[in-house]
Amino acid sequence: MSLEGLERLLTRMAGTIVSHWVMVAIVCALLFVVFRPFFRRRKIQDSPYGASLFRHELIFSALTLGASAATIGFLWGTLRRAGLMSFASTPATWYVVLGEFAVYFLAFDLYFYATHRVMHLGPVYRWVHKTHHRSTAPNPLTAFSFNPLEGVLAGGFLPVFLAAFEVHREALGLIGPFQIFMSMYVHCGHEMMPAWWYRTRATRWFITPMFHDQHHQLYRCNYGGFTTIWDRVFGTVNPSFERDFDALKARLARPAAPAGPVATDPA
Numbered sequence: 001m002s003l004e005g006l007e008r009l010l011t012r013m014a015g016t017i018v019s020h021w022v023m024v025a026i027v028c029a030l031l032f033v034v035f036r037p038f039f040r041r042r043k044i045q046d047s048p049y050g051a052s053l054f055r056h057e058l059i060f061s062a063l064t065l066g067a068s069a070a071t072i073g074f075l076w077g078t079l080r081r082a083g084l085m086s087f088a089s090t091p092a093t094w095y096v097v098l099g100e101f102a103v104y105f106l107a108f109d110l111y112f113y114a115t116h117r118v119m120h121l122g123p124v125y126r127w128v129h130k131t132h133h134r135s136t137a138p139n140p141l142t143a144f145s146f147n148p149l150e151g152v153l154a155g156g157f158l159p160v161f162l163a164a165f166e167v168h169r170e171a172l173g174l175i176g177p178f179q180i181f182m183s184m185y186v187h188c189g190h191e192m193m194p195a196w197w198y199r200t201r202a203t204r205w206f207i208t209p210m211f212h213d214q215h216h217q218l219y220r221c222n223y224g225g226f227t228t229i230w231d232r233v234f235g236t237v238n239p240s241f242e243r244d245f246d247a248l249k250a251r252l253a254r255p256a257a258p259a260g261p262v263a264t265d266p267a
């Protein structure tokens, strides 16, 4: 299927970019349920998930998705009406679309790292980001459970990026679903990647669920959203991360592995 065909199919199935995102979330959740035995063998922390935490994550997910959608809608309409946002009209070859996607990937990764570091500053953490860190052992719903202010910050990035860089519609067809998939992937609480992941030059730059899981356990390290690049540049990777990753993979490889540690929020 051509990229144009894929875009048409996505548009027919979902209608708007926000419903694209919701659709990906539903598909990921269904996969998680259908392949439960596969995931159960790869659980990072075996901590309890009570009704109060579920309620908290459900309420803040709804508020954050609403805030994010409203921000995207408002900025999208405003920038388009001002003539500041348009899509490229040149032929959408696969390598051009992938290049545009790569620019977005790197730009959002840097934006996320920078804003995430700010979110961990004293009062900002307590008043805003602590909402997300209520889960010390993340699960797919944690992917959306933020203070709505963070929904505004995250949602605002895409329209501003599209105003700054003219991309093809087809690139947007990749960006939206990828964004929501990555958020659910790093919060899924299960490690699927092989033991060599952080040892090879080709793969060690891309985060896996345990990388972000440790951020929820330890708070002051592993801030990256898509890659480990900025954590490595600024020295914020947990010093024992690679050893811990090896230990986790060894534990998961053993039958009937005992549960991992449960973190407590220090703030």
Ligand SMILES: [Zn+2]
Binding pocket: 116, 119, 120, 129, 133, 215
């Ligand atoms: Zn954080």
Ligand SMILES: [Zn+2]
Binding pocket: 132, 138, 142, 187, 212, 216
């Ligand atoms: Zn998180």
